[in-house]
Amino acid sequence: MTEPGPRPRRGPLVVAAGVLVAASAAVAYLVAAWWSIVPLAAVLGGLAGIGLRWYLAPVVGFLSGFAGWAVPLLLLPAEPRTKLADVLGAAEGLSGPFFLWLGPLLIGLLGLLAGCALFCALRLVRPPTAREASTPA
C-alpha cells in the first residue's frame, strides 16, 4: 500500500487563481485584446490541471477566460448595457442576454483550449509524480 503523499496546499492556488482572474479582467479592460486573456487562462488552467486534477485544466481555463471578459462587462451601467445587448443581439438574431455573454463564452472557449494545451505541454516535459511512477504499466 502506497503511503499517501502530502495533501496539495490549495490556499496559495486559490489566491493565485484570484489574482490571475483579476489580472485577466484588468488586462481585458485595459488592453482589451482577446489574446491578452488567453495566456493567463492557459497558465491558470494548465497549473490547475497539473497541480490538482487533470480535468481542471479545461474547466479553469474556460472559467478564467469567461471571468476575465465578464467582470468588466458587469461593471458597466446595467441599463444601457442591457439595452445595447438587446439591440445588438437583435441585429445578429440573438437574444440580448446571450449576446451580452457571447464575448465571455468565446474567450472562455479559447481559455479552455489554452488550458488544455498548456496542461498537455507540461505533462510532456514534467517528471511524473510518485503516484504515477508507482502505477503499474
Added chain:
Amino acid sequence: MALPRPRRGSRRRYAVFLAVSVALLVGASVVLQGSLALLAPGTGVWTDAATASWGNETIVLPALEHPVTVIRDGSGTVHIYAQDDPDLFYAQGYTQASDRLFQMEVESLSAQGNLSSWLGPSALASDEMYRYLGVPQAAAAMAAGVAAEDPSVAQDMNAYVAGVNAYIDWAEAHHALPLAFKVLGVQPYRWSLFASFCFDRLMVIGQTTGFTEPLYAAVEAAGVGDAAFNQLFPIYPQYSQNFTVLPGNGTDNGNSLADEGISASDLFSLDWFGSWATGLSDALNASLVPLYRDAIANLSDPYLADLSPSSGVGSNSWVVAANHSSTGTPLLANDPHLPIMLPSLWVSTQLVSPDFDVEGWSLAGLLGVLIGHNDQLAWGLTNSEGATALDYVETLQGDSYLQNGTWHPLSWTNETIRVAGRAPVAFDLAWTDNGPIVARVGDYGLSVRWAGTGATWEAIAELDFDRAQSIPQFFQALADDWSIPNLNAVVAQSNASDPAGHIAWVVPARFPLVAETLPDGQHVDVIGSRGPLNGSGGYEPVGTVPFDQLPQVADPAQGYLFAPNQPTVGPEYAYPFIGSWWDSGGRAHTIGVYLQNHTTMSMASMEGLQANVTDSWSLALAPSLLQTLEALAPASPLAQAAVPYLEAFNGSFDVGSVAATIYTYWWNALVTATYDAPVSALGISGAPSAFPSAYAWLATNDPDSSWFPGGFAHASTLAALAALDLLAAHLGIGPTPSAPNVSGWTWGRVHTFVLPSLTGVSSLAAGPYPEWGDSYTPSVAPFTDNSTFPLQEVAIGSSLRFVTEPGLGPSVGVLPGGASEDPASAYYDDLLPLWLDHQYVSMTIVPTSAGPFPEGVVSTWTLQP
C-alpha cells in the same frame, strides 16, 4: 534515485492532445478575432454602454479661453453657456460630436462623394451624384473663402471644428467612438470647415427645386403630350380654393405683371414647353429623352432612397399676429417634413454668450441654430418650391461645347472615389459655363446651372439671423448672405416693451432669372422653366430677383401667414414662377381655413393644428368615390358595406378611420392605373406624384380627359372594385360574405410608420407604429402611391415640431427620436412616444445656467481651459 520517464503511450496521447488543442486554439483565434475585438469590454461595442449615461463632469479642454457650462435637461436639450463666441461654438462642436459624431461623419462623407470609402461599392452611385453636382469643389471654395468673406464667422466656425476634433481625439484615446464606427470597422475623418460645408450642401440639395423636375416634365410631356401633362401639373393649381402665402393676387411690394403690360392669364396659358420658351423643339426634346433619363438617374441619391423610401418632402409653418392670438403676442409654428431616421436630424440646443442667446434646432455638423427663437424673435423655415437650379441641354462635339455660335473647350475636373475593398473609381467631370455635365448621350449633354456649385454663404446668414434683434435685422441677414435653397422664412417679433410685435415672411432665395420673349414679342424675366433649356445661348440667367422684390410681406391685414409649400404668390407676381413645381396646397388649405376661422389662437390650438389629420383633397374627391360605390352597391355587398363609411367621412385620417382606408386604396388604384402606369412605361422612376386635387378638378371639369380612357366614372369604378377586392383579401370581411363587415379596415392597420437607422441596421430601427394622416394632412405621413398591401411604411414626417412665442415666452418642441445616436442611451429615442402622441417638451429660453430648467437637469459639464 531518478524517476522513470512517463510511459510512451501516455506521452503520445499528451502530444496528440497538445497538437489538437493548439490547432483548435489557433483556428478559433483566427475565426473569432474580429468578433472578439468588437465584443471587447474596453474597446469594443460595450464602451457605448459605458459612455451612454450623462453625468456631472469636469472636462479639461485647453483650447478654451474661459470655462463653459454645458447643461443637459431632461428632454435632452443641450444648454451651453460661454463667455465668448469662439468658446460657445467650440463647446457646441464638442457636445454635438459627443452625441452625433457618426451621423455628422456619414452625412458629410455622403455629400463629399466619399461614402464608398466606408461602405464600399454600395455607396458608389450616391457618391457619383454629389460629384456630378460639384459639391466637393463648392465646399472647398467655401472653406477657403469664408475667412475673407466674414473673419468673425470664420473664427466661430474654426472654433466649432476644433471642438469636434477635440471630441474625436478624446474618443479615440478612450476607445469610445460611437457604436456604428465599430460595427462598420471604420475610423472618423478629422472634422474640418470642408466637412461642415459639405454637410451644408447635403441639406441644400435636398431642398432645391429645379434639378430633376424639368427633366421629369420633359419626359412625361414627350410621352403623353404637353396638354395632358399640363392638366395634371399646371403651373398654378386649378383647384378653386388655393391659397398663396402672400395674400392677394401676387402683387408684391407694389410690383405686378400688369405694371409690365402683361396679362397673367395669357402668360400662364402659353405652352412653356414650346421652343420659343426653351430653345428646344418638341422633336428634339423627344429625341433627348434617353439623355433626360440618364440625368434623372445621375441626380438621384440611391443610398438615401434606400434608407428612406417614401416620398413627399414638404413642411408646415405658420405665424399669427398678436391680434389673432389669445396671448397678446405673435405665435409661430414650424414642422419641417424630412426623412426621419434614428438618430434624429436635429439637435435641440440653446446657445448663450454675451451677444448670443438662441434656443432651437441645430443640424449636427453645423454651428448655430437654424430654426428657433432668441430673446426678440422666433422663426421657421419651409420649402418654397420655386426653381433655384436650371437644366441646360448642351450641344457637344468631342471636348467642346457650343455657345453663342462658337465652340468652347470643356473644362474638366478629375474625380477619384475611394471604395472600401476595391480599387478607386476615377472619372473626369466635364463643365461648361452653365455648370457640370451630369449626363451625356452622343452629341448632347445635360448641365446643371446652380449657385450651389460655387461658394454661397448661408452659414454666415444663419449666425447673423440667430443674433438678429428685429425683423429688419433678420431680413438683412438673409439679404446679405442667403442664396440657396428656395425656402420660406416666417418670423415673429415680440418683447416686453412691444408684446404685440410684428410678423413677416420672405422667400430669401436668389432665383435666377431667364429673359423670355413671349410669342407676341413681349419680354419678361421668369423664374425657372417647364423643361430643360437650350444651353447654347439665349437662355442663360440674366440676373437674380433683387431681395426687395422677392416674395415677402410684413404684418398682413389678415393677421396670419402660412407657408406649407403652396404657391408663394399669385399669378400677378412680377417675376412669373414658370419652374415652380408647387405642392398641391392640401395642407395649406386645411391650415388656411383653420386660421381663417380661429381668431384667438393659443399655444394649445397651434399644437392642435400641428396634430390635425384632415385631408382637404379627400373631401374634394371622396364624393366621386361615394358616387361610384353607390352605383356598385346593388350588385356588390362589399360596396354596399363601404357606403356608410364614406357617407360619414369627414376627411379625418385618424388611425381608426375605415373610410380613410377605403378612400386611399381607391385613390391608389385610380392613380396607379391612370397616371403611374403610363409614366412608368416611359422608363422613369421616382416621378412626382399626381395630386388628388388635380383629379378632383378633372372629375368635374374634364371627366373625359385623355388620362381616363373610358371616362373618369369608368376609371373610378375599376379602381373601387380593385381596392375593395384587395382590402377584402387582406383584411377580411367577416364570416358572412353576403353581408360583409368592413369595420376592421382601419387606417392604422394599413398605414404604419418606421424610423430606419442611419446605419442601415434593421434592429436599430424603431417601429412600425400605426400612424395617422397622409400626404395632405397637416400632421403629415406620406407614402408612395401604390396598390400594395399594406402600404409602404412611412419614413417621412415632421422632423421636429416647434410652437413658440418670440422672445422669452413659452416655447415647446419635440422631435421623433432623441438627443443621442447611441442606442444604449436613454436619450436615443426617448422623445419618440411624445412625438407619436403629439406632445411636447419645453423649449423656453433659460437665460443663465442657474436655471430653473423646466425639464430638469440631467447632467452638468464644466469645460475648463
